[in-house]
Amino acid sequence: MSGSNSSGSNTSKMAVPQAKEAMNRFKQEVASEIGVPLKEGYNGELTSAQAGSIGGEMVKKMIMKQEEEMSGK
Numbered sequence: 112m113s114g115s116n117s118s119g120s121n122t123s124k125m126a127v128p129q130a131k132e133a134m135n136r137f138k139q140e141v142a143s144e145i146g147v148p149l150k151e152g153y154n155g156e157l158t159s160a161q162a163g164s165i166g167g168e169m170v171k172k173m174i175m176k177q178e179e180e181m182s183g184k
Contacts, residue, residue: 141168 125131142149145168147161154162 137169137172138165141165141172144168 125134139149142165145164147157147165149157149165
């Protein structure tokens, strides 16, 4: 499989390691807003839909923020 990551290394490393805590806080905030019971550590009891809704809402909020900044608001 050309191009696949078969070495087993973690591909979810942040480009800016200092941003990790801010992203974790953001994730907790979004989960709380949409009613997903996210806790610190392992969250294997969440459904795929719940986990996906957190990420989807995070992306939506980040895009909205960027659009606001680009429009000068």
